[in-house]
Amino acid sequence: MDLIQAIIIAIVEGLTEYLPVSSTAHMIFTSSIFGIQEDEFVKMFQVSIQFGAILAVVFLYWKKFFDFKNFNFYIKLAFAVLPALVLGKLFDDKIDEVLGNPIPITVVLVLGGVVLLFIDKIFKNHTIHDEKEITIKKAVIIGFWQCLAMMPGTSRSAASIIGGMQQKLTREAAAEFSFFLAVPTMLAVTVYSIFLKKFNYLGIEQKGYEMLMQGDNLKLFLLGNVIAFIVAVIAIKFFIGVIKKYGFKPWGWYRIIAGIALLVYFTWFK
Template sequence: MTILQAIIIAIIEGLTEYLPISSTAHMGFTAALMGMPESEFLKMFQVSIQFGAILSIVVLYWKKFFNFKNFDFSFYIKLACAVIPALVLGKLFDDKIEAVLGNQVAISAMLVFGGVILLFVDKWFKNPTITDEKQITLKKAVIIGFWQCLAMMPGTSRSAASIIGGMTQGLSRKAAAEFSFFLAVPTMLAVTVYSVFVKTWGENTATPMKGYEMILQDQQHITLFIIGNVVAFIVALIAVKTFISVLTKYGFKLWGWYRIIIGIILLVYFWNNPTQPVKENTSSVETTMIEHK
């Protein structure tokens, strides 16, 4: 992987992590279109740079996460409980998820299907009753956490699943999007920690390694890891602010049509190029939480 390729993938991650369009799918497609050969480091890199995107949310909403003057313990309880379904179900459905990983045609089809759903979301949930995170009960938070689990299907988008889940519980578009952002922090942090410090990459190869061992393997990997996270952080800061503004003003139709158009284009491309050597970038536990898509 070159520095330019790392920057491009990091830009894609920062742009799409919190949008309802599937960051995992977009990074996989980008790597395929750049002709990047598969490697354990590439897979780990695509997961680990989400740490930069996580930091963007913490920075943008730092008063929410570190409001020690008016400490709200219930905020952390709701996030902790909401993330449990993704952790548990991701492990239980490990084999089934693995069976879908790498099928770019199926992922492209999910982009289209999810786009069609987004076209009607605004009509389905017209009368929200919750406009602030403090109004979200623990029960509603857990239900949203279960909705997030729909992202176990690559191409679904963790953001889209959790936002729609929030709207089913009476949250306004803005409140649902922001709670999705908050929920992403413990979810994606768990993914990053698992990928870098726990998961053994290349178990069936002669040199299996932990993620941090691959990063520290040489100066090039260290440089790519640092640049990737910095770029993802900066781009995510801009993307989140823009997304909230566009979502509040225009709703989900714009993102729905985007998913449909891009999904159809990629569906045709990968249908005609079935040997494209690209696989989804995560294990089952990670995929559950990333879809982020």
């Protein structure tokens, strides 16, 4: 992966991490078009630059994250993230198998788009407008919904937002809680990929941080996180504005059109 490819993938991550369109799918499609998806460092890079996108949420909602008097907030996030931590570890190998094949991911992208077209009609009775009204039980249920995103193409953001709306959260409240839940979830995934998971890089089994110490990898990693952070800040503000005004239909149509176009591309031209 060269510098330009790393920058483009980081921009894609920042744009899509908090939108209900699947950042993982978009990064896989991008790296597949570049012909670098099978590279182990690229796979680790795509996961680890989510750390930059995580910081965007902390930056924008810093009053929430550093309000230590509201200890229940941290408890809710801790319970909500548990399902993803447990199931993510159990199905890690299965997830890796899917990551190398863009075809099923495009199908999931389209199916998820169809769901988003009707989600506002399915979950209409919203009674929860603020994070403080979310109980631990509701947080855990949303956490299980988030686990649907273990299938690349589903979208962690979409799954957790739908879970929030199913638990009576308004669109805006569900989106914001999805942002909050992304922080411990993506932080755990990033730490696991860098310090615990082993990759077969250049014919040698090694951990993520060992790959970072080779060549220009560390430079690409740092640059990728900075770019993902800046772009994610812009994307989050944009997304909240769109769902307030238009709901989820625009994202549903985007997923369907993009998914079909990419399915044609990977089926006939790749």
